[in-house]
Amino acid sequence: MQIVDFIAANSSWSWIVAGLVLLALELVVPGGFLLWMGVAGIITGILTFWVVISWPLQWLIFGVLSLVTIALWVRWNRGRQAASDRPYLNRxxxxxxxxxxxxxxxxxxxxxxxxxxxxxxxxxxxxxxxxxxxxxxxxxxxxxxxxxxxx
Known part of the structure; x- marks a missing residue:
C-alpha cells in the first residue's frame, strides 16, 4: 500500500517515469507504439504538474493521448514512401x-x-x-x- 500511496502523492513524476520506461522499452521492442505511449505518459505527467486531476481522468487523458498519437503516427507512416538506393531490387x-x-x-x-x-x-x-x-x-x-x- 505504501507504493500506491507514494505514486498517488507524486502522480506527475509517476507519469513521467512511466513515459520514460515506455520510451526505453521501445528500444527493446521496436514497432513505434510504445514510443507514442511514452510520449503520452510524459505529456500526462507534465499536464498534472499544473492541474490537479483525479486518477481516473489521468488514465483517460493518457489513453486518449496514446490513441491519438498512435493514429497520427500510423497515418503519417503509411503516407510516406521509403526511399531506396535500389528501387527495382525486387521488381x-x-x-x-x-x-x-x-x-x-x-x-x-x-x-x-x-x-x-x-x-x-x-x-x-x-x-x-x-x-x-x-x-x-x-x-x-x-x-x-x-x-x-x-x-
Missing part, C-alpha cells in the same frame, strides 16, 4: 521498361526471346522475325511485353 522487370533490344528468337504465336546483358528474357508481343529491334513496354511476371520499333 527487376520494371527497371527494363523503355529499353530497346534485338530479338534473339522470333516472336511466334505471341512469344519469343531477347538477350539483355547476361540474361535471356521471354517476351510477348506481335509476331516479329529474329533480329528485329523492339522496345520493352511492360511485363507480366518474368515475361516482358514488347512492341516493334520502326525500321
Amino acid at each position: 527487376r522487370t520494371d527497371g527494363l521498361i523503355g529499353q530497346e533490344a534485338v530479338l534473339e528468337q522470333p516472336i511466334v504465336q505471341g512469344f519469343g526471346r531477347i538477350a539483355l546483358g547476361d540474361t535471356v528474357w521471354r517476351v510477348s508481343g506481335p509476331d516479329l522475325p529474329a533480329g528485329r529491334r523492339v522496345r520493352i513496354v511492360g511485363s507480366t511476371g518474368a515475361v516482358l511485353a514488347v512492341e516493334a520499333l520502326p525500321n
Whole structure:
C-alpha cells in the first residue's frame, strides 16, 4: 500500500517515469507504439504538474493521448514512401521498361526471346522475325511485353 500511496502523492513524476520506461522499452521492442505511449505518459505527467486531476481522468487523458498519437503516427507512416538506393531490387522487370533490344528468337504465336546483358528474357508481343529491334513496354511476371520499333 505504501507504493500506491507514494505514486498517488507524486502522480506527475509517476507519469513521467512511466513515459520514460515506455520510451526505453521501445528500444527493446521496436514497432513505434510504445514510443507514442511514452510520449503520452510524459505529456500526462507534465499536464498534472499544473492541474490537479483525479486518477481516473489521468488514465483517460493518457489513453486518449496514446490513441491519438498512435493514429497520427500510423497515418503519417503509411503516407510516406521509403526511399531506396535500389528501387527495382525486387521488381527487376520494371527497371527494363523503355529499353530497346534485338530479338534473339522470333516472336511466334505471341512469344519469343531477347538477350539483355547476361540474361535471356521471354517476351510477348506481335509476331516479329529474329533480329528485329523492339522496345520493352511492360511485363507480366518474368515475361516482358514488347512492341516493334520502326525500321
